[in-house]
Amino acid sequence: MARGDRSALPGGTAMLVLALLQEREMYGYEIIEELEKRSDQVFQMKEGTLYPVLHSLEKEKLVTARDQEAPSGRKRRYYRVTAAGLQALEAKKEEWQVYARAVTAILTNA
Amino acid sequence: MARGDRSALPGGTAMLVLALLQEREMYGYEIIEELEKRSDQVFQMKEGTLYPVLHSLEKEKLVTARDQEAPSGRKRRYYRVTAAGLQALEAKKEEWQVYARAVTAILTNA
DNA sequence: ATAATATACCTAGATAATCTAGGTATAAGG
DNA sequence: CCTTATACCTAGATTATCTAGGTATATTAT
Numbered sequence: 001m002a003r004g005d006r007s008a009l010p011g012g013t014a015m016l017v018l019a020l021l022q023e024r025e026m027y028g029y030e031i032i033e034e035l036e037k038r039s040d041q042v043f044q045m046k047e048g049t050l051y052p053v054l055h056s057l058e059k060e061k062l063v064t065a066r067d068q069e070a071p072s073g074r075k076r077r078y079y080r081v082t083a084a085g086l087q088a089l090e091a092k093k094e095e096w097q098v099y100a101r102a103v104t105a106i107l108t109n110a
Numbered sequence: 111m112a113r114g115d116r117s118a119l120p121g122g123t124a125m126l127v128l129a130l131l132q133e134r135e136m137y138g139y140e141i142i143e144e145l146e147k148r149s150d151q152v153f154q155m156k157e158g159t160l161y162p163v164l165h166s167l168e169k170e171k172l173v174t175a176r177d178q179e180a181p182s183g184r185k186r187r188y189y190r191v192t193a194a195g196l197q198a199l200e201a202k203k204e205e206w207q208v209y210a211r212a213v214t215a216i217l218t219n220a
Numbered sequence: 221a222t223a224a225t226a227t228a229c230c231t232a233g234a235t236a237a238t239c240t241a242g243g244t245a246t247a248a249g250g
Numbered sequence: 251c252c253t254t255a256t257a258c259c260t261a262g263a264t265t266a267t268c269t270a271g272g273t274a275t276a277t278t279a280t
Contacts, residue, residue, distance in 0.1 A: 013266080016216050023219060029228050038219060039212035049267055051230060074228060074275060093217060100210055102152035106126050107203060109133060109148060123237080139257050159238055161259060184246060184257060226277070234269070240262085247256070 013045065013053050014062075015092040018085055021063060027076040028054055054079060062088050123155065123163050124172075125202040128195055131173060137186040138164055164189060172198050 020026060020034055028050055035043040057063045062085035065077050081089070130136060130144055138160055145153040167173045172195035176188050191199070 016213070019216050019219060027228080028230095035216065038215055040215070042208055042212035043216075046268060047229080048231080048269070048271095052267095055230095070228090072227085072276060076228070096213065096217070098152055100213075102149035103126070103206065103210075105148055105150070106129050106145065106153075107206070109129060137257080138259095156239060157258080158240070158242095158260080162238090165259095180257090182247060182256085186257070222280085224277100224279075227275080229274085230272075232269105232271085235267085237264100237266085239264070242261085243259075245257085247254100249254075250252085 012092060012096065013049060014057060015089065015096060016043070017050070017053060017057065018062065018081055018089040018092070021079055021081040022086065022089060025078045025080040027078050029076075031079075057085070060088075061085075122202060122206065123159060124167060125199065125206060126153070127160070127163060127167065127189075128172065128191055128199040128202070131189055131191040132196065132199060135188045135190040137188050139186075141189075167195070170198075171195075 016035060017031060020031055020038075026034065028047070031054075032045050032047065032050055035045055054063065054065075058065055058079070061082055063079045063081050065079050067075060067077050070076050126145060127141055130141055130148075136144065138157070141164075142155050142157070142160055145155055164173070164175075168175055168189070171192055173189045173191050176190075178186055178188055180186050
């Protein structure tokens, strides 16, 4: 549909991830669970989707990562959103709203 | 994200097309112009996206097509939504709303 | 004890939607 | 006459996501 950055649009995994991290740092597995819970089971993101997204967000410096052991003993990789990440989030949210408004305009047409 | 029919979701070209055809029959080029106009320039669907979608909608019997010459003399192919198409539209709209609500829930989180 | 499930990370290759970039042909406008 | 707009089309590239694996440790059930 030629609207530039498709990654900010539905299917916009990055936007959802950044939105969660805005609140607090989280590790991958936790992100999947939170998305599922907060979306009332609508989002069931696959690991094969999330982990590559996290890696590319890290490469773009929109998040930083650190390893930490859980009390249980399992290793977790926590992600924290950067200032650039917050900026990117705002841009993606705006794009989402433009897109959602446009869809609504078509669906509630004459 | 594993929600079954990805085609009903943003990027859901088929839903937008069916929504327009609900109103009246249209030809391909017209659909592109209408989407652009009604979305306030947000949707700028490419011909390479639309025509294949129209062909697959026709194969699925969600639309029917007929050729008609314009007063200008150019040949146009008009598409009309079928009863099955209207049903599909309702399903896609419902899916869209579930999806949009879920996104909103994440974006307006705690 | 041990088997199964849940947690936690990862990647390679397949699938599917959309775009790019062409092609054809006619009509209208400069 | 030449360019732009209209109007249709398709093949191949791109990209997001999924499938389907793999590894390893912790918890729960049998």
